Amino acid sequence: MYKVLGTSHSGNSYKVKLLLSQLQIPHTWQETDILQGATRTPEFLAMNPNGKVPLLQVGPGRYLPESNAILCYLADGSPLWPADRWGRADTLRWMFFEQYSHEPYIAVARFIMKFLPPDHSRRAEVPGLYDRGYKALGVMEQRLSAHPYFVGDAYSIADIALFAYTHVAADGGFALERYPAVTAWIERVAAQPRFIPLETH
Template sequence: MLRLYDNLSSGNGYKCRWLLTQLGLPFERVEVDIDRGESRTPGFLAINPNGRIPVLRVGPDDHLAESNAILRYLAEGTPFWPEGKREKAAVLQWLFWEQYSHEPNIATARFWITHRLEMTPERAHALVMKREMGHAALRQLEGHVLRQDWLVGDRCTIADVALYAYTHVAEEGGFDLDRYPAVRRWLDRFAAQPDHIQITDRVGTERPFDPALFA
């Protein structure tokens, strides 16, 4: 069975949970307490030396890290991965953009606030910059979904899954989404899909964090 090392507050983990649920794939979910450093333990670092969640165990001694790589792996042969060469490249373009221009600003601001990190002068200064760059990303997204319902083609793909995860909780990082009405409509469209789950929904078979899982 697939096993997802996850954290319930994580948008990157949520992407994988959401798609696993949509595809009806049974999986175990292991909650990794990142605030207590469980992703930096020797066992976890043995499966992902980068020390980050999510990680998907796809087979014995076979672990796949990076949320968008996991989405791509799971989407193979499903409607969430397009057939055309150009459409595939467009999906990848959005996945790269999400991790380079969107997630580092919107998700980081949210993480600092919701995990109550100390707002040092350096972090306070960086937060201003991240909000500026986050709004720039949201403006770009607004312009795109103003013209079409989905990011690529005429249906939801993993591009939408990747961008929905942190956009729909952007207000937790101090971003006013009312400034982006087309983005709001796209978020509502995404959430209206059958079997949609919320970021805090516990899905899969829960397993406690245990060093023996990495043996």
């Protein structure tokens, strides 16, 4: 059985939890508190030298880090990852977009605003994160104005990857209501079978 090491209030970990639910894949979940340094212990670094969750244990001594690589692995053979060459490349295009042009702004703003104290020095970074975060939302809005989902016209792991931090972007101060196509897509994703919400305690 798969074991996931993850932090339930983290969007990157939530991607994996949502996919496991939607594909009804049996697994165990080991809650790993990044704020308490649980990804910095020698034991954790032996499993993932990069010190990040989520981390999927595929077998004895075999670990897969990187949330989007985990999505690809778990969705293999399911309709959520297209099997054809173009569909796979187009899915990866949006997943790399998410990690490079979206998460570092939208997720980081959320982390600073939601999980650090109001007087923390990192608050100074937030205004600078808005420019590029809004740019990413603009790219998404353009796509979703003409299509219901990111790849072809079907729900896929690209939607899961982008949903994770987009639907809680307001936590970081982003005004999602400016993006009606993104907002409608959030509702479509949340209406998928076996959808589960992000834990926001």
